[in-house]
Amino acid sequence: MFRFLALLKKELLQIFKNPKTRFIALAPPVVALFLLGYAATTDLKDVPFGILDQSHSQESRSLIDKFNASPIFILHHDIQNETDMGNKLARREIKAALVIPESFSRDIALSQPVNVQIIVDGRNTTSAGAILNDSNAIIQSYNTQIYPQTGSKIQISSRGWFNPAYNVKWFMLPALLAMLSLMIVTLLVSLTFAKEREGGTFDQLLLTPYSTGELLAAKALSGIIVGIIQVSLSLCFILFWFQVPYQSNYALLILLIFFFLFAAVGIGLLISVHCSTLQQAMIWVFLFAVIFALLSGLATPVESMPDIMQKIMVINPVRWGVASLRRLFLEGATFIDILPTYLILAGIGAGTFSIGCYSLVYQRTH
Amino acid sequence: MDGIILCKDIKKDFNLGKETVHALNGISLSINKGRIVGLLGPDGAGKTTLLRILAGLLIPDEGSASVLGYDCVRNAESIQSVIGYMPQKFGLYENLTLHENMKLYAELHQIPLQNQKSRFDELLEMMNLSRFPNRRAGKLSGGMKQKLALACALISDPDILLLDEPTVGVDIISRRELFGILRKIVDKRKSTVFVSTSYMDEADYCDEIVVLYQGQIIANGAKDSLIEKAKTVKSNPTLDEGFQMLIAGAIPLPLKRKVPLSPEAEVVVKATNLVKRFGTFTAVDHTNFEVRRGEVFGLLGANGAGKTTTFRMMCGLDAVTSGSVEICGLNLHTASGKARQKIGFVAQKFSLYADMTVKENLEFFGAAYGLSRAKRKERIHWAIHEFALENYQNAPTGDLPLGIKQRLSMACALLHEPEILFLDEATSGADPLTRYDFWRRILDLADKGVAVIITTHFMDEADYCDHMVIMQDGKTVASGSVTEIRRQGTPKGAPLNDITEAFVHIIQKKETAS
Structure with missing residues (x-):
């Protein structure tokens, strides 16, 4: 046992004693989360928003005041008519417009259903969706505030279930955690054998009585340890800095992280065993990371991918990580909900690890 | 002073962690046109630093240097356009062919396109490489690679050649060939060659030598300047002995085994019918050793x-x-873990963990071989004393001077008291004193019953071997004690060749036969 611990200690020393790998291990996830948390959200700010008030009533003005009070929108009151509105949208002078019909105040007075129209520039679907959501939120609050006794009168669509504040950060950050930790941990692990080969230490290591399995296990475990440190840092950041609420049992999260890292490390080892230089290893990791990230459901829903692709992406650990982290954070998922993910991630890890081990044994005996 | 290369009081320090290393400590020399001057010295003596300063790649802390009248600091670019500089790890592109490599360097030196072809042919001819212009550089043998590198350095037909250890890791035959080529160039073009080497015996190929040790010149002039002092205590001293005399003030006694090998000693390594094929190429063809x-x-x-x-x-x-290979009766491939426990290994290239300290490396290798905590403590203590590593325990291994690295490699290999020690050119680049020290330890281990298997390019080290095997084209071509090898390598009726000549004779005889 102590022999194995010595090997593990060596792996960790190698990562943390070298300023370069120490930096890769710890800094990028935090820096990336910070930047992405602020910059790459689809939360809106200063949206030019046209108002076409055909009602000119007390009620319509109070609705407009609601929009005016929102930090998201900058109102443009100079819309003459619907043609003018269309032109301004086309020229991107405004991104959306609220049309209050002539009958607005009369319908309210008669307690009839009221319709307001929100026209959105659909060229950017992401921002369009966000504008609609934000507008809906404002109208909803208008409804509950002005007419608490009669309830909803203005027709709106339902609010998001899991993200009542329409906060994209809540949706993005847990998912980003999965992607970033996969990239960094896979990269670190994939470099280990190449580093030994380039540094000439590989021969020396092969001549020690360690078995191939022990060599791989120590590298895997060191990768998982680094991953746990790194993910914990990032989690603290998500929970305490961005204050994304966590809805489930923390034990489920820890278990998920462990299995996820196991899969990431397995992929890293498999790459590492087959690469003789650092450069080769980096190129492979980059290739896998890009494919896994793009097809993970991080940005685009997995459900909208072609059927065959969905099937292939069963082996994508990021996909499972992203989905399960979101469910744990936002949905309050239970053990049974996450169980398939655990099994699949463990399978990916065990599979890649075994192939890696087999390959290394093959290399040593042929 | 009218030398074509001039140095005056050059000093250069490097910082390694907290320590300052005086790489060059007051170097003054003058080299005349049309000479081959050998810059001799062990690794870490300052050879590379001096050559880099002369090539205008490094600025000295103090002193001045000039090449062909150009100042090495102010006119570095002019120098670089008139010299050929071949660094130790010459930048050959392994995936490009010989021809493509040369083309690349020709373009870097802006050789006009119409002159390239004839220049390439001339150089390949000179290097005896014209048979395979389209072979990839990575597929060449060590000696051929060095010749190609030299050809690339010669592309611009420079007046001065600065060569940094072109013969390191190259066998004696290729070394002779390389110096033969240099001699031809110097004779023909009256160019000047300043070539560094850690093999003292290469002084034989030079007109003059500059011997560098710990940043200082300890001998300069004709080849005999190195052995002059040694002549006072011994007739016909070797260059190594001259070096030992200059540094240590005495020639150490020749090393002798205290416990000669017993003919009944048990066989611990037994290789039977070893064959290694890479595709269709047979690298090792049915060899047997005991x-x-x-x-x-x-x-x-x-x-x-x-x-x-x-x-x-x-x-x-x-x-x-x-x-198959058997180690102490254990098959190396079926019981590899157990068999490896009996082996210690020192590689030619330093191969310990550079980011870890000396102590951490020792701890790791001690534990790797399964030594218990108490045993580990005892052995590490032994190793630190035996190899005089007391002052380096907490230094990162990568920053250590070469000699210390070599001692540490030995220490790590011996921690678990192996029964068999494999040494792969472990003395490469070491100075004669270090090598003497190294061999004293090796013979000591052998006296204690350790089997030592060694590869080397130093022919004089053959004298320490109880048994030698010379290989060629994957086969054993000569085998036996040193005396037997010398006899096998001597033409009939001629006086007995020394081991170097015998080696060359054996290899060349086989070459002409095939």
């Missing part, structure tokens, strides 16, 4: 003879295509 307890076993051969592959198969680093 190494006994307490035996020093030397494995020699030209570059590409299959020596390295054999060595790697014997210690279990490379798998055998067929045949």
